[in-house]
Amino acid sequence: xxxSQFIQRDETCWEIQPKGAMRVPAIIxxxxxxxxxxxxxxxxxxxxxxxxxxxxEAAYAMPxxxxxxxxxxxxxxAFDPDQGxxxxxxxxxxxxxxxxxxxxxxxxxAELQPHKQALADALYRKVPAGVGxxxxxxxxxxxxxxxxxxxxxxxxxxxxGEPQDLERIEEHGCMAGAEPHYVTPRARERQKDExxxxxxxxxxxxxxxxxxxxxxxxxxxxxxxxxxVVISIHCGSRGLGHQIGTEFLKEMVMSAAQYQxxxxxxxxxxxxxxxxxxxxxxxxxxxxxxxxxANRQIxxxxxxxxxxxxxxxxxxGLLYDVSHNxxxxxxxxxxxxxxxxxxxxxxxxxxxxxxHPDLPTVYKEVGQPVLIGGSMGTSSYVLCGTKESEQRAFSxxxxxxxxxxxxxQASKQWQGRTLVDKLAxxxxxxxxxxxxxxxxxxxxxxxxxxxxxxxxxxxxxxxxVARLEPVICIKG
Amino acid sequence: MNSEPTTPHWEHFEHQADIGIRGIAPTLxxxxxxxxxxxxxxxxxxxxxxxxxxVSIHCEAPDTELLFVNWINELIYQMxxxxxxxxxxxxxxxxxxxxxxxxxxxxxxxxxxxxxxIKGATFTELRVYQQADGTxxxxxxxxx
Numbered sequence: 001x002x003x004s005q006f007i008q009r010d011e012t013c014w015e016i017q018p019k020g021a022m023r024v025p026a027i028i029x030x031x032x033x034x035x036x037x038x039x040x041x042x043x044x045x046x047x048x049x050x051x052x053x054x055x056x057e058a059a060y061a062m063p064x065x066x067x068x069x070x071x072x073x074x075x076x077x078a079f080d081p082d083q084g085x086x087x088x089x090x091x092x093x094x095x096x097x098x099x100x101x102x103x104x105x106x107x108x109x110a111e112l113q114p115h116k117q118a119l120a121d122a123l124y125r126k127v128p129a130g131v132g133x134x135x136x137x138x139x140x141x142x143x144x145x146x147x148x149x150x151x152x153x154x155x156x157x158x159x160x161g162e163p164q165d166l167e168r169i170e171e172h173g174c175m176a177g178a179e180p181h182y183v184t185p186r187a188r189e190r191q192k193d194e195x196x197x198x199x200x201x202x203x204x205x206x207x208x209x210x211x212x213x214x215x216x217x218x219x220x221x222x223x224x225x226x227x228x229v230v231i232s233i234h235c236g237s238r239g240l241g242h243q244i245g246t247e248f249l250k251e252m253v254m255s256a257a258q259y260q261x262x263x264x265x266x267x268x269x270x271x272x273x274x275x276x277x278x279x280x281x282x283x284x285x286x287x288x289x290x291x292x293x294a295n296r297q298i299x300x301x302x303x304x305x306x307x308x309x310x311x312x313x314x315x316x317g318l319l320y321d322v323s324h325n326x327x328x329x330x331x332x333x334x335x336x337x338x339x340x341x342x343x344x345x346x347x348x349x350x351x352x353x354x355x356h357p358d359l360p361t362v363y364k365e366v367g368q369p370v371l372i373g374g375s376m377g378t379s380s381y382v383l384c385g386t387k388e389s390e391q392r393a394f395s396x397x398x399x400x401x402x403x404x405x406x407x408x409q410a411s412k413q414w415q416g417r418t419l420v421d422k423l424a425x426x427x428x429x430x431x432x433x434x435x436x437x438x439x440x441x442x443x444x445x446x447x448x449x450x451x452x453x454x455x456x457x458x459x460x461x462x463x464x465v466a467r468l469e470p471v472i473c474i475k476g
Numbered sequence: 477m478n479s480e481p482t483t484p485h486w487e488h489f490e491h492q493a494d495i496g497i498r499g500i501a502p503t504l505x506x507x508x509x510x511x512x513x514x515x516x517x518x519x520x521x522x523x524x525x526x527x528x529x530x531v532s533i534h535c536e537a538p539d540t541e542l543l544f545v546n547w548i549n550e551l552i553y554q555m556x557x558x559x560x561x562x563x564x565x566x567x568x569x570x571x572x573x574x575x576x577x578x579x580x581x582x583x584x585x586x587x588x589x590x591x592x593x594i595k596g597a598t599f600t601e602l603r604v605y606q607q608a609d610g611t612x613x614x615x616x617x618x619x620x
């Protein structure tokens with residue numbers, strides 16, 4: 001897009017001043033190059049978000065922002081319920097609480113090297129991935145209720161995981177305020193055989209090597225050393241979240257007039273936080289968050305089982321578990337006053353800085369681990385939350401690279417099999433049920449995650465701690 | 477894909493993160509059918525599919541565009557819970573009420589190589605209208 005549409009506030013902060021129906025400014029964190037490469041639709045979508053009732057401070061876009069639906073992907077917006085603020089199903093997205101969890105293995109890359117192929121096979125056998133894959137867990141009504149209410153805590157009670165996992169998950173693994181009775185039978189039906197499955201698209205399970213450390217002190221606290229092996233899981237709330245998103249999006253579109261909400265784009269459909277519909281959505285969406293947390297917890301358990309077949313004496317502990325499609329009630333300082341706000345993060349990661357009361361004790365001094373997924377074959381990053389991120393964008397950072405090329409273009413340009421062979425030559429093992437899926441997720445179809453992370457660091461949204469390189473990728 | 481404008485056909489259109497589905501045909505019903513084939517083609521090559529399983533679909537909406545979103549979402553739901561891929565469709569629409577039959581087959585991961593699951597139909601680029609040449613167009617972006 002054309003950078004002359006913006007006022008450049010500092011090196012990485014670009015502002016669109018309120019105009020038309022905009023209630024607040026729109027702000028994009030980027031450098032000139034990333035901004036130029038962003039689709040003009042990001043501008044349109046972000047300025048649309050800025051028109052929504054009760055929005056506070058500004059509508060923000062992270063450095064990885066791209067054209068989404070309603071909200072840009074990489075969008076952050078906070079709403080004040082006392083000022084007529086809204087909750088938007090499109091502002092959370094269809095994959096509620098999609099996120100990344102990283103596990104520390106304690107293994108060194110040299111120890112893994114002779115067992116790489118065997119580990120790839122073991123993980124691929126154990127963790128269901130791709131279209132049409134089903135898990136071994138089948139939820140009846142009671143179990144479904146427990147899962148939607150309890151999240152990772154429920155999974156733990158069923159024997160999936162270890163008690164110490166919970167403190168390293170946002171919300172300690174259980175999103176409060178879930179109201180499963182607002183989750184329809186259809187959403188439940190879509191989920192009953194999908195627990196512990198990765199899904200497809202950009203979801204994956206990746207074995208990674210710590211390739212570079214940027215901050216020794218924080219890396220030590222996070223338990224990361226160069227050449228350590230870690231395992232990252234990227235997935236969300238599966239069919240249940242998709243169905244909740246689908247149903248509430250439609251209901252919010254049809255109810256907008258009733259709430260006197262003028263929608264610049266139907267996809268921005270929303271309802272006042274204090275309305276029955278807004279409350280029902282929050283209850284269902286929180287149940288969706290629990291579904292995602294339970295799902296990643298079960299996949300963690302399956303991963304541990306797969307790893308134990310080759311390395312029976314190692315322990316896989318959590319680094320952290322972050323969600324990047326959510327709306328959460330948080331305390332933020334606005335004009336010197338503490339306010340309770342509902343912060344939407346659509347393709348953006350929460351990034352609490354040092355001292356935040358919600359952080360586990362072990363990370364209190366350094367800030368929250370912020371896990372940024374790469375694309376197949378490219379680096380991922382670990383960052384940490386900063387104090388200034390609170391002022392920059394309600395303590396938020398980017399979530400990944402963002403696509404540079406559509407799926408159609410990617411599948412025209414690359415063959416899945418060729419890509420798998422090429423990555424194998426670089427020492428990266430890919431396991432996937434679909435070669436076309438692999439082609440659509442080609443590394444070059446994504447923006448350079450390194451550039452995105454550099455800007456997040458320079459903008460103070462989060463600080464770089466470590467870079468991870470893929471070794472094995474189980475692709476959904 | 478067929479480029480002949482008066483013959484029912486489908487196409488994909490570009491969206492940065494997701495993908496657009498579009499059906500173009502002489503009638504509204506056929507445009508809905510073709511857009512649904514475009515949706516199947518997001519997942520797999522429709523030519524790889526057979527049509528041994530039949531599912532009945534009913535939905536209604538206050539306007540034709542919402543009806544289109546409901547139609548696609550109904551198919552996504554049926555595909556998901558029954559593990560099906562649909563090869564072709566037969567649609568009837570009267571007064572914004574849709575009755576349809578979807579013909580498909582159970583997903584065979586080896587044979588169909590399904591690329592991606594569809595999460596839902598979005599309102600992005602949602603359009604249903606009769607073009608200047610009289611043909612109908614139905615389209616939206618689907619989230620994958």
